[in-house]
Amino acid sequence: MNALAKAIYLVGQLAKKIRSRVRNQYYRHLLRHFGEGSQICEGVFITTPWNVSMGKGVQINGRVHVLAREDAPVDIGDGVVLSYEAMLLTAGLAYTGKIKKRAHRALPIVIENDVWIGARAIILPGVRLGRNAVVAAGSVVTKDVAPNTLVAGIPATFKKMIQTSSIVEQQTKADR
Numbered sequence: 001m002n003a004l005a006k007a008i009y010l011v012g013q014l015a016k017k018i019r020s021r022v023r024n025q026y027y028r029h030l031l032r033h034f035g036e037g038s039q040i041c042e043g044v045f046i047t048t049p050w051n052v053s054m055g056k057g058v059q060i061n062g063r064v065h066v067l068a069r070e071d072a073p074v075d076i077g078d079g080v081v082l083s084y085e086a087m088l089l090t091a092g093l094a095y096t097g098k099i100k101k102r103a104h105r106a107l108p109i110v111i112e113n114d115v116w117i118g119a120r121a122i123i124l125p126g127v128r129l130g131r132n133a134v135v136a137a138g139s140v141v142t143k144d145v146a147p148n149t150l151v152a153g154i155p156a157t158f159k160k161m162i163q164t165s166s167i168v169e170q171q172t173k174a175d176r
């Protein structure tokens with residue numbers, strides 16, 4: 001990399017850092033709760049942010065959408081990661097009436113601590129994701145997900161249990 005390219009790169013990085021600080025301060029004031037060390041990347045779309053709470057060390061990557069209607073909040077625990085373009089949708093049209101009226105049905109979404117939601121996964125209204133669960137990229141989650149499980153597909157189904165470090169530690173002790 002030549003000197004000019006390096007200088008341009010460094011200025012770009014600095015501008016990115018400043019934008020990131022401003023954005024996170026903005027959300028710190030708007031969200032119902034914004035935990036220490038959480039980060040919201042560029043291009044994230046959050047409707048009614050005052051209806052969203054976020055624990056500590058949460059990472060929300062680019063172009064994630066969070067739809068949290070007034071009557072259906074989104075609660076995100078500590079250490080959660082939402083990968084690129086994932087969507088949390090607490091509402092949809094009440095299609096049994098005339099959709100022209102644009103009436104909505106809404107249910108809250110709860111994401112417990114240390115969940116990872118893969119890129120482009122969609123979490124539908126009323127879903128609770130248990131602690132340490134993983135949602136594979138591109139999945140559509142229609143039902144609650146048990147803690148320490150990997151789900152994948154459309155609709156997302158159980159694939160396997162996840163070995164947490166405490167489970168691994170217990171097994172290692174048992175193996176000795």
Ligand SMILES: CC(C)(COP(=O)(O)OP(=O)(O)OC[C@H]1O[C@@H](n2cnc3c(N)ncnc32)[C@H](O)[C@@H]1OP(=O)(O)O)[C@@H](O)C(=O)NCCC(=O)NCCS
Nearest residue numbers: 083084117118119134135136137138139150152153159160
């Ligand atoms: C889930 C994931 C992490 C793989 O984890 P893993 O522990 O290696 O899981 P495996 O590859 O053993 O897959 C387990 C099962 O889930 C299925 N599966 C994995 N990812 C899937 C996906 N995205 N969609 C559908 N099925 C999937 C596998 O086919 C396998 O199914 P089977 O047991 O019926 O054969 C990975 O597939 C994924 O989705 N990563 C997300 C990447 C991403 O979003 N990155 C953004 C940057 S942070």
